[in-house]
């Protein structure tokens with residue numbers, strides 16, 4: 001699918017912007033993945049006598065609990081106990097940002113799938129059978145499923161947030177063109193392959209160890225301690241790896257771990273709770289659906305002079321991470337464009353859906369879809385292509401974002417122009433136009449999608465990490481950090497860093513599990529910042545060890561420290577190999593009683609943000625890129641294929657090109673899925689209809705683009721990126737937004753009466769209806 005070199009005759013230009021996969025280190029996890037040896041929560045060797053738990057959840061989206069009868073369930077042979085809010089020794093509250101979310105419902109239920117009780121039994125099968133025997137009586141209350149309805153009823157999570165730059169009102173009055181409209185983007189199911197789960201085991205003295213599939217071990221630890229009413233040091237969280245998180249386990253891995261721990265606390269026995277797919281789909285939150293409205297004003301020469309937007313975020317029944325996600329929507333509301341007058345507002349609307357949560361892009365994609373829609377609308381009305389408006393407004397060096405940060409090392413135009421030349425976009429556009437002239441039953445569409453994504457947790461205090469590095473006396477190395485491996489390859493990157501600094505083979509480096517007793521008070525692995533934050537901490541710890549070891553070496557070899565380097569497991573003096581090997585050096589250090597352990601703390605410098613003014617410099621840097629997407633629509637059926645996606649992506653100086661390419665391709669496909677085929681559906685009672693893989697379609701091998709080409713943009717990278725290798729986890733998801741507009745352009749080519757709608761996902765049904773709209 002991927003080609004390192006595009007088919008183009010512009011080889012000289014190409015060389016300027018490309019490099020081969022020279023730094024390709026295989027993801028170390030691939031060895032155990034392909035053998036089926038990788039360990040997940042469900043693979044933990046459980047202790048004898050372990051109990052198994054199943055969650056009893058609300059069968060209604062909103063109502064008062066009149067009565068619950070557990071007696072038949074409790075009487076079932078093999079059922080140990082059923083826990084409810086009454087069994088909570090601490091507080092029944094798990095909200096991460098706002099204290100508005102009970103672990104178990106008390107007197108009311110707020111969403112379909114809301115946990116009410118935990119059934120603990122000898123086997124999971126028995127617990128499931130018992131669940132069928134619980135009888136509940138609920139007095140139903142009105143159900144809100146959409147953000148608009150919530151807004152109309154004044155149902156909000158918190159106060160609205162607004163960013164503003166310049167004066168939009170005044171500017172609109174002086175614009176040549178002003179357009180307004182509405183957009184909708186639906187939610188998205190994370191569909192991590194490994195469902196949510198945890199295994200809790202009692203240690204001595206009332207201590208509990210939890211093996212959790214979480215992106216945020218400290219959140220799990222802190223929340224468990226709070227709910228159990230005990231100190232954090234009594235709770236140990238251990239994470240080996242996740243079978244995918246995608247944001248869905250940043251906050252929402254917590255309740256299951258807390259429940260398992262609660263049962264362990266009472267029973268003094270191990271308890272395993274792993275959700276099956278149906279339970280996971282029903283009980284967990286997803287990407288936030290957004291209903292938005294925009295107003296865009298342009299000058300005669302198509303400069304966007306003013307942009308105004310109101311984002312209605314469907315937050316679900318509790319805050320979860322919604323306020324932070326809402327904030328990122330504002331940060332990315334103008335995508336890759338410079339707009340001098342901006343006024344954006346986001347409202348986190350409280351509905352009766354499961355609390356929606358982090359999902360790759362964290363609100364950014366939702367914001368970017370709206371401005372891309374506004375541009376498409378303006379282009380359509382003015383009679384130009386979106387590309388013309390996009391190109392006329394790309395960010396430049398020293399442009400100011402609406403939140404006050406000055407854009408530096410901007411690659412928006414560079415990536416755009418590179419994409420145009422490397423992929424010969426003029427020819428591509430001609431091909432599309434020619435095809436459309438010759439064909440009436442099939443139409444092609446093309447769209448450009450530039451992206452600009454800020455790297456750092458938007459909440460400045462979260463931007464820190466630690467690393468604990470041990471060199472063992474045989475010269476092998478063990479590293480603990482806060483990084484959680486979830487498929488993104490962060491462990492391999494950590495190994496590369498240490499192997500490089502110590503100059504030992506990667507086999508000598510082991511990345512330990514992520515454990516709160518070794519690295520405490522961590523931020524979740526999220527915001528695409530895991531490798532930057534934990535990598536920098538690892539670098540600091542390794543460098544400190546090397547400095548210490550150089551002293552030992554200089555004494556042993558009787559030379560000056562500054563002449564010493566480490567190379568290929570030997571000590572070099574003035575770049576000449578000495579007889580002293582790495583392993584011997586470690587032995588000598590041991591004999592000299594030199595510490596072979598180091599702990600380092602890294603906190604991103606320079607970033608700051610003032611929420612009272614909504615201004616600051618929240619991001620360490622931005623990641624840029626441009627994608628060109630082409631599609632062919634079958635105008636008889638409404639079905640479509642993506643012919644190609646061609647991207648120029650700003651990796652900075654990629655430290656692991658194979659891993660980074662995997663991130664770009666995976667994110668792209670996830671973005672295309674969100675925009676085109678993944679359709680979350682709740683009925684008006686708040687019941688999830690798309691509750692299985694038969695009713696919720698995600699991209700498969702047949703729906704991925706025929707050609708996916710990624711060209712690395714040769715850029716300087718950034719000092720705050722690990723080894724100048726820019727964060728890559730989330731940004732490329734937003735290339736997928738182009739898929740929506742490529743489809744829309746194909747529809748436009750077929751149906752001159754098509755009235756542009758911005759309602760994602762653009763499913764084949766919607767395509768078909770648009771093709772024949774009168």
Ligand code: MTE
Nearest residue numbers: 244245246247360487526527528529530729
């Ligand atoms: N890639 C895989 N394979 N699995 C995942 O769960 N999560 C994404 C992205 N890439 C994810 C992934 C999300 S939402 C984020 S924030 C980043 O990885 C987190 O890892 P990073 O900070 O190391 O990029």
Ligand code: HPA
Nearest residue numbers: 324362457458459526527
């Ligand atoms: N990204 C992901 N998670 C977060 C962020 C963010 O920007 N801010 C707070 N939690």
Ligand code: MOS
Nearest residue numbers: 247359360526527
């Ligand atoms: Mo990613 S949404 O920040 O876990």
